[in-house]
Amino acid sequence: MNGAQDLGGAMGFGPVRPEKDEPVFHASWEERALALTLAAGALGEWSIDEGRYARESLHPALYLNASYYEIWLRALERLLREKALLDEKELDGGQVTSPPAPTRLPRLTPEGARRLMAMGTPYRRQPSAPARFAVGSRVRAKVINPRGHTRLPRYARGKEGVVERVHGAHVFPDASARGESQPVWLYTVAFSARELWGEGADPALTVSIEAFEPYLERCEPKS
Amino acid sequence: MNGAQDLGGAMGFGPVRPEKDEPVFHASWEERALALTLAAGALGEWSIDEGRYARESLHPALYLNASYYEIWLRALERLLREKALLDEKELDGGQVTSPPAPTRLPRLTPEGARRLMAMGTPYRRQPSAPARFAVGSRVRAKVINPRGHTRLPRYARGKEGVVERVHGAHVFPDASARGESQPVWLYTVAFSARELWGEGADPALTVSIEAFEPYLERCEPKS
Amino acid sequence: MASCACPTEHGRTAIDGYDPAARVKALEQVLVEKGYVDRAALDVIVETYAREVGPMNGAKVVARAWIDADFRTRLLEDGTAAAAELGFGGRGGEHLVIVENTPKLHNLIVCTLCSCYPWPLLGLPPVWYKSPPYRSRAVIEPRAVLRDFGVNLPETTAIRVWDSTAETRYLVLPLRPEGSEDLSEDRLASLVTREAMIGTGLALAPAVAAI
Amino acid sequence: MASCACPTEHGRTAIDGYDPAARVKALEQVLVEKGYVDRAALDVIVETYAREVGPMNGAKVVARAWIDADFRTRLLEDGTAAAAELGFGGRGGEHLVIVENTPKLHNLIVCTLCSCYPWPLLGLPPVWYKSPPYRSRAVIEPRAVLRDFGVNLPETTAIRVWDSTAETRYLVLPLRPEGSEDLSEDRLASLVTREAMIGTGLALAPAVAAI
Numbered sequence: 001m002n003g004a005q006d007l008g009g010a011m012g013f014g015p016v017r018p019e020k021d022e023p024v025f026h027a028s029w030e031e032r033a034l035a036l037t038l039a040a041g042a043l044g045e046w047s048i049d050e051g052r053y054a055r056e057s058l059h060p061a062l063y064l065n066a067s068y069y070e071i072w073l074r075a076l077e078r079l080l081r082e083k084a085l086l087d088e089k090e091l092d093g094g095q096v097t098s099p100p101a102p103t104r105l106p107r108l109t110p111e112g113a114r115r116l117m118a119m120g121t122p123y124r125r126q127p128s129a130p131a132r133f134a135v136g137s138r139v140r141a142k143v144i145n146p147r148g149h150t151r152l153p154r155y156a157r158g159k160e161g162v163v164e165r166v167h168g169a170h171v172f173p174d175a176s177a178r179g180e181s182q183p184v185w186l187y188t189v190a191f192s193a194r195e196l197w198g199e200g201a202d203p204a205l206t207v208s209i210e211a212f213e214p215y216l217e218r219c220e221p222k223s
Numbered sequence: 224m225n226g227a228q229d230l231g232g233a234m235g236f237g238p239v240r241p242e243k244d245e246p247v248f249h250a251s252w253e254e255r256a257l258a259l260t261l262a263a264g265a266l267g268e269w270s271i272d273e274g275r276y277a278r279e280s281l282h283p284a285l286y287l288n289a290s291y292y293e294i295w296l297r298a299l300e301r302l303l304r305e306k307a308l309l310d311e312k313e314l315d316g317g318q319v320t321s322p323p324a325p326t327r328l329p330r331l332t333p334e335g336a337r338r339l340m341a342m343g344t345p346y347r348r349q350p351s352a353p354a355r356f357a358v359g360s361r362v363r364a365k366v367i368n369p370r371g372h373t374r375l376p377r378y379a380r381g382k383e384g385v386v387e388r389v390h391g392a393h394v395f396p397d398a399s400a401r402g403e404s405q406p407v408w409l410y411t412v413a414f415s416a417r418e419l420w421g422e423g424a425d426p427a428l429t430v431s432i433e434a435f436e437p438y439l440e441r442c443e444p445k446s
Numbered sequence: 447m448a449s450c451a452c453p454t455e456h457g458r459t460a461i462d463g464y465d466p467a468a469r470v471k472a473l474e475q476v477l478v479e480k481g482y483v484d485r486a487a488l489d490v491i492v493e494t495y496a497r498e499v500g501p502m503n504g505a506k507v508v509a510r511a512w513i514d515a516d517f518r519t520r521l522l523e524d525g526t527a528a529a530a531e532l533g534f535g536g537r538g539g540e541h542l543v544i545v546e547n548t549p550k551l552h553n554l555i556v557c558t559l560c561s562c563y564p565w566p567l568l569g570l571p572p573v574w575y576k577s578p579p580y581r582s583r584a585v586i587e588p589r590a591v592l593r594d595f596g597v598n599l600p601e602t603t604a605i606r607v608w609d610s611t612a613e614t615r616y617l618v619l620p621l622r623p624e625g626s627e628d629l630s631e632d633r634l635a636s637l638v639t640r641e642a643m644i645g646t647g648l649a650l651a652p653a654v655a656a657i
Numbered sequence: 658m659a660s661c662a663c664p665t666e667h668g669r670t671a672i673d674g675y676d677p678a679a680r681v682k683a684l685e686q687v688l689v690e691k692g693y694v695d696r697a698a699l700d701v702i703v704e705t706y707a708r709e710v711g712p713m714n715g716a717k718v719v720a721r722a723w724i725d726a727d728f729r730t731r732l733l734e735d736g737t738a739a740a741a742e743l744g745f746g747g748r749g750g751e752h753l754v755i756v757e758n759t760p761k762l763h764n765l766i767v768c769t770l771c772s773c774y775p776w777p778l779l780g781l782p783p784v785w786y787k788s789p790p791y792r793s794r795a796v797i798e799p800r801a802v803l804r805d806f807g808v809n810l811p812e813t814t815a816i817r818v819w820d821s822t823a824e825t826r827y828l829v830l831p832l833r834p835e836g837s838e839d840l841s842e843d844r845l846a847s848l849v850t851r852e853a854m855i856g857t858g859l860a861l862a863p864a865v866a867a868i
Contacts, residue, residue, distance in 0.1 A: 003235040008769035008820065009368060010793040012226040012283050016805040017790070018852070022783050024707050029678040031707070032685055034781070035699035038748075043693060048824075052771055060235050060578070061287040062673070068772060068787040070677045077684065086687060094683030100691040107693060113701040117710070120748040120777075123824040143421030145232060145586065151822045153769050155796065157421075158381050167752065167825055186823055197797055198366030198380075204815040207796050210823035231558035231609065233582040239594040240579070241641070245572050247496050252467040254496070255474055257570070258488035261537075266482060271613075275560055283789070285462070291561060291576040293466045300473065309476060317472030323480040330482060336490040340499070343537040343566075346613040368797065374611045376558050378585065390541065390614055409612055420586055427604040430585050433612035 001053075001147055004060035008155040009197070033069040037076050042116060044104035045083045049177035053149035054078045125183035127169035131213070132185065137163040138219035139189060141211060149177030152215045160219050161191040164208060172212050185213040224276075224370055227283035231378040232420070256292040260299050265339060267327035268306045272400035276372035277301045348406030350392035354436070355408065360386040361442035362412060364434060372400030375438045383442050384414040387431060395435050408436040500569035503534050504617055505638035507544075507567060508649075509631045512622045522546055525617065529567060538565030539615050545608060546619045547645075552599055554592075554607045554645035555616045556584035562610035564617050568640055575644065585609055595646045618642065620649040711780035714745045715828055716849035718755075718778060719860075720842045723833045733757055736828065740778060749776025750826050756819065757830040758856075763810055765803075765818045765856035766827045767795035773821035775828050779851055786855065796820055806857045829853065831860040 025031045041051060054075035056063070063071060080086040089097050108116065133139055141156045151173045165188035175182035193205035248254045264274060277298035279286070286294060303309040312320050331339065356362055364379045374396045388411035398405040416428035477483040507529055511518040521528035525542030529535055535542070542564055545553045557563065558581045563571040574580050583591050588605050592598070599605070608616045620642040626634060629652060641647025688694040718740055722729040732739035736753035740746055746753075753775055756764045768774065769792045774782040785791050794802050799816050803809070810816070819827045831853040837845060840863060852858025 001234045002232055005770050007789050007792040008796045009225055010283070010789070011224045011370065012280060012286075013788075013790040013793050014282065015790060016785050016788075016794070016802055016857075018785050018806060018857075019783065024711070024781055025703075026784070027678065029681045031703040032681045032699065033677065034706070035702040036681065036685055036688065036694065038702050039694045039698055040688065055771065057235060059237065060233070061284070063235075064284040064287060064789060067677075068784065070675070073677055073681055073684075074675070077680070080684075080688075085693060086691070090687050091684070094686055096687055096690045100693065103693065107695055108698045109695060110697040110701045113698040114705075116748060117702065117705045118747045120746065120751040122751040124752065143419075144423075145420045146423075147234065151770060153820065153822060154377075155769075165754075167823070170752075170823060173823075186825070188819075188825075190817075193797075196366075197368045200367075200369075202798070202800060202816070204813065205799065205818070206815070207818045207820060209820045210825055212823070228559050230578050230581040231585045233578070236577075236579040236582050238579060239574050239577075239583070239591055239646075241574050241595060241646075242572065247500070247570055248492075249573070250467065252470045254492040255470045255488065256466065257495070258491040259470065259474055259477065259483065261491050262483045262487055263477065278560065287578060290466075291573065293464070296466050296470055296473075297464070300469070303473075303477075308482060309473075309480070313476050314473070317475055319476055319479045323482065326482065330484055331487045332484060333486040333490045336487040337494075339537060340491065340494045341536045343535065343540040345540040347541065374559060376609065376611060378558075388543075390612070393541075393612060396612075409614070411608075411614075413606075416586075425587070425589060425605065427602065428588065428607070429604070430607040430609060432609045433614050435612070 001056060001149065002145060002154060003056040004058070004063035005052075005056035006154050008153045030069040033073045033076070037072050038116070039108045039113070040076060040080065040085075042105060042108040042112070043085075045085065046079050047171075047176045047179070049149055049171075049173040050179070051075060051079065052173070053177045054082075056149070123171045124167075125169045125171060127185065128183060131166060133163045133166070133187060133213070133216065133218075135163055135166060139163060139187075139211075139216040140219045141189070141209075141215055142217055144215070146174065148174060150174050150215075152211065153209060155196055156189075156191065156209050156211075159191050159195050161189040161195070161208075164188045164190045167210070170212070172214065174212070174214070187211050187213070187216070189216070224279060224372065225368060225377060226279040227281070227286035228275075228279035229377050231376045253292045256296045256299070260295050261339070262331045262336070263299060263303065263308075265328060265331040265335070266308075268308065269302050270394075270399045270402070272372055272394075272396040273402070274298060274302065275396070276400045277305075279372070346394045347390075348392045348394060350408065351406060354389060355441075356386045356389070356410060356436070356439065358386055358389060362386060362410075362434075362439040363442045364412070364432075364438055365440055367438070369397065371397060373397050373438075375434065376432060378419055379412075379414065379432050379434075382414050382418050384412040384418070384431075387411045387413045390433070393435070395437065397435070397437070410434050410436070410439070412439070495565075495570050499566060501567075501638075501640035501643065502635070503532075503569075504564070504567035504640075504643045505635040506532055506631075507534065507617070508619055508638045508643065509634035511544075511619055512626075512634055513631055518619075521619070534566045536566045538563065539567060541614045542567070542617065543608075543614050544617050544619050545606070547621045549621070550602075551604045551606060552645065553616075553618045554584060554588050554605060555610065555618060556581060556607060557610040558582070558585055559609075559611055562613075562615060564615035567617050568643060572640070592646060595641060597647060618645040620647075623649045623651045625652050706776075706781050710777060712778075712849075712851035712854065713846070714743075714780075715775070715778035715851075715854045716846040717743055717842075718745065718828070719830055719849045719854065720845035722755075722830055723837075723845055724842055729830075732830070745777045747777045749774065750778060752825045753778070753828065754819075754825050755828050755830050756817070758832045760832070761813075762815045762817060763856065764827075764829045765795060765799050765816060766821065766829060767792060767818060768821040769793070769796055770820075770822055773824075773826060775826035778828050779854060783851070803857060806852060808858060829856040831858075834860045834862050836863045 167186040169183040170186040172184040190208040193201035390409040392406040393409040395407040413431040416424035525544040561576040637650040736755040772787040
């Protein structure tokens, strides 16, 4: 979706302000927001892509005014409500008023948490078809504006680039956010800044995105 | 600039909520914000395009959280400060602490206000060159991402359309916002929704923008 | 408190504590004291848009176009000149363009970049017209926007959206409703809502307007 | 109060009154009571990122690559496998790609759409990395962003920005600083800042690191 998360090329946000000796967390609630997000995610009720979609579905005025952990927390509340693990009353009142719902995976144990951090959950899958593109292929990112989750940023849509890396087949986020499984080929596609931004772009700048095969079409060279 | 004002095609803002029997103003401060904006603008210290640029330069988090008259008011304060008609202390304290600066045009009188409302200030100018395009011309909106003011919305950039109307030469906002005068031809350019939004677009939808000649290039048909 | 509350336009506290009512009061005081602004001129501006200029102007233009084919022709050819015949024009309407609905084509006006609107014919725009939901969606899903207004167009009706990105200002000439053949010009004008002239509504049926 | 105040990341009141600290406390209570979450598991997660996993991991990978040409080759070929040789990997770094700076090419990592970041090598991302100024500007004006970090690259140095739009995670292998020829692997690692591995900084000169 063309939500507030799609920030590439937006203007007006001011300078980047690095914080000297920045701590890992700025408040103890941030620690818990992170841990709860990971532990609740480990129940298997939603994919990482559903999680991202919940964040980017926040009203843009909220998204742009929230710290990042606040975005996570608001999205976590939304997911717990949508998956019926908690109801509105429980979220607002902080009191249990309904029995627990069954979950796909059991509660994360301390040992399980250590394993989850150490192993991760790889996203590479067995391909179901040969790759359409190879290193060096000229491709164009499609013009799409899906209402659902997508990982094709607006600034790259309609633009021509070159495949630089082929990462194998990966989970396709647009499908995964709908709860569907559809492994597709993943590529690194590089664009010149001139192609992305037009006149006045930095002539020595190249920007790449990670592009899933359904985002791409073979490039018909410009006449 | 790619500021928060450039909303075409953005998502996540929810439904349009028409207000039944909406009053012209919702509070008396809105009346004064409107009147002050017009009266201060009549001093001739900035163009309508500088005014728009001041609004769209607001931090996006502020812009999207403000009511429209609040956006006007914040921009008016900024313009008064930038043009040195008021200083920061006067804006914050509400007390005059410096002598008035000379202005290009005199203070608006009640009679002048009546005339201003009744006559407006036309934006058509004598062309300095013949029009490059005519009704029926196929054109492409350029890919540009200026830091300054522009009236070419992001959703139309790089897209192909057809000239439908020729409005004569008008003040060019991108130049006017920098205090420069540069009349250019103005066209209505129509785009199919398929061209603008891609797959899944409404097949019976056409969207037009008002496009100034410097935004356009002659379209090389796709091969 | 809902966790996905949508910010409201009014009665809201700005994130930085900005209080528009207090600011505008102080600002007026200082601008008047410094001699930049005349309070009586401010009153004229407010009065003009609070009372004199509003959708009743556009409605008169539409009603005239419905009953006078020559005027309609002139109106579609040069909106500014034709509106001036009825005494309408001026600020925010220096370059008026009137676009005509037909049974097969529905027009819709938006300003995605700010709030451009034909002031002399419609007055000041309503809040929804200036707000992100309308400005973002009108150009990509106008049919869904129309449903927010209770208007359901057949899929076969083409939609034409006019994004007001210059000083040209658009007004929709809506379809004359059925059953309005015998009405006076004044009665016809009463059928023409602001929404009908933006394109988010249709002209009222005579029976509805009479209620 | 400045009228163009930029919203701050911390100590801010949400426009809708949302209080994250109170919400998260209540949420944890309910999730634990309903049996969805084990407090001890939460503690493990917090401990892991507060203490065990951070930029010191990535710095070790970089230092090894600087002194061991074969490792460097393996690292650039398969980042995930090479990092695993040093014991690093896991969540948020399942598919690691290491990109190498040269005197003519500078790499920069961003995630314009969210906050993707190579957790096992750098820990959790800093606030600026997740915030709109960096995410919006890194892909259109990276040189200006670098100046915000005090880094001035020659105009002739090409810049390559990697937007992390999938589960692949990038890390920059910075240039080894001059004068570091005789340093131990540990001392070399101390020259490698988090910013150097994101691309918003350069590796420290040995003299600077010693101060």
